[in-house]
Amino acid sequence: xxxxxxxxxxxxxxxxxxxxxxxxxxILRQVWQRHAVIFGREIGINVTSTQWAxxxxxxxxxxxxxxxxxxxxxxxxATIKGVIDRLTARGLTETCRxxxxxxRLLVSxxxxxxxxxxxxxxxxxxxxxxxxxxxxxxxxxxxxxxxxKLR
Amino acid sequence: xxxxxxxxxxxxxxxxxxxxxxxxxxILRQVWQRHAVIFGREIGINVTSTQWAxxxxxxxxxxxxxxxxxxxxxxxxATIKGVIDRLTARGLTETCRxxxxxxRLLVSxxxxxxxxxxxxxxxxxxxxxxxxxxxxxxxxxxxxxxxxKLR
DNA sequence: TTCATTTCGTTTGTATACGAACGATGTTGC
DNA sequence: GCAACATCGTTCGTATACAAACGAAATGAA
Numbered sequence: 334x335x336x337x338x339x340x341x342x343x344x345x346x347x348x349x350x351x352x353x354x355x356x357x358x359x360i361l362r363q364v365w366q367r368h369a370v371i372f373g374r375e376i377g378i379n380v381t382s383t384q385w386a387x388x389x390x391x392x393x394x395x396x397x398x399x400x401x402x403x404x405x406x407x408x409x410x411a412t413i414k415g416v417i418d419r420l421t422a423r424g425l426t427e428t429c430r431x432x433x434x435x436x437r438l439l440v441s442x443x444x445x446x447x448x449x450x451x452x453x454x455x456x457x458x459x460x461x462x463x464x465x466x467x468x469x470x471x472x473x474x475x476x477x478x479x480x481x482k483l484r
Numbered sequence: 485x486x487x488x489x490x491x492x493x494x495x496x497x498x499x500x501x502x503x504x505x506x507x508x509x510x511i512l513r514q515v516w517q518r519h520a521v522i523f524g525r526e527i528g529i530n531v532t533s534t535q536w537a538x539x540x541x542x543x544x545x546x547x548x549x550x551x552x553x554x555x556x557x558x559x560x561x562a563t564i565k566g567v568i569d570r571l572t573a574r575g576l577t578e579t580c581r582x583x584x585x586x587x588r589l590l591v592s593x594x595x596x597x598x599x600x601x602x603x604x605x606x607x608x609x610x611x612x613x614x615x616x617x618x619x620x621x622x623x624x625x626x627x628x629x630x631x632x633k634l635r
Numbered sequence: 636t637t638c639a640t641t642t643c644g645t646t647t648g649t650a651t652a653c654g655a656a657c658g659a660t661g662t663t664g665c
Numbered sequence: 666g667c668a669a670c671a672t673c674g675t676t677c678g679t680a681t682a683c684a685a686a687c688g689a690a691a692t693g694a695a
Contacts, residue, residue, distance in 0.1 A: 390504050
């Protein structure tokens with residue numbers, strides 16, 4: 334029942350026509366920010382969501398070249414390098430040259446990294462659940478399906 | 485018709501159970517990345533999506549304190565400062581102290597900034613449309629409604 | 636084999652993004 | 666009027682994020 338929006342009494346308020354808050358890009362950023370807050374509160378092992386992407390993907394695939402890991406986690410080559418550098422500095426990952434291909438840098442989880450991945454996996458599932466908590470089961474499924482089309 | 489997923493023949497593949505690619509956080513990042521590509525290609529005035537958020541919100545509201553502008557665009561105080569610094573350095577915005585409140589920094593669009601905002605607004609609408617192009621009209625509406633619940 | 640092409644990793648530069656600490660300024664309770 | 670409190674802007678440090686340029690290594694075609 335809100336007023337029609339672009340008119341206030343009989344004045345001419347220059348019809349905005351582009352409202353930032355209605356744009357998908359802006360909404361995506363806000364939803365992402367909310368997710369980041371939930372992530373930081375729940376993950377429990379002092380890693381960022383980006384670092385967690387690398388960790389959990391390594392746990393899924395096993396040792397993997399830095400470049401492939403970047404593609405699997407949708408990270409730029411420069412970004413994945415920084416992430417792996419920091420994870421390695423903290424002893425969660427380690428690297429060695431691929432003996433079969435001198436260009437590749439093989440990345441693997443250390444024992445500590447595996448422990449962390451196992452410890453945080455349940456928390457990560459909780460994060461997903463909490464992020465979607467405002468939606469019911471049907472809505473969650475619908476949202477995931479629609480977002481997947483926009484990847 | 486893919487196999488049930490966590491079983492391969494009769495072996496025990498350690499049931500992954502946490503698959504990064506199925507998590508809302510990871511999907512959100514990918515959708516955001518795709519949007520960023522479309523944005524960069526279509527906006528037409530050499531600003532980032534963050535800078536565009538500040539510009540278009542200023543065009544909506546008129547002059548505004550840096551702090552409020554940050555809240556309206558969902559930016560941290562440090563982030564909005566950097567954005568306004570760069571926009572001001574390029575002559576798209578200008579700032580002055582609020583005469584009514586010595587703490588506030590009033591931010592406003594320059595004439596050039598207004599021209600840019602007017603020039604880019606149609607492109608920004610196209611960006612929204614292109615981002616949602618894989619969906620039909622019903623799906624678009626559903627997605628926006630669901631995402632809005634997660635803000 | 637040799638050269639063009641591709642792939643991989645690194646580095647640099649710019650732009651978010653945010654926590655934390657700080658000083659300056661306003662407001663409020665008393 | 667003043668002391669506690671809140672707000673605003675700035676700065677620092679860390680962590681993505683990506684374009685662009687570069688060298689090393691592998692691959693393919695001639």
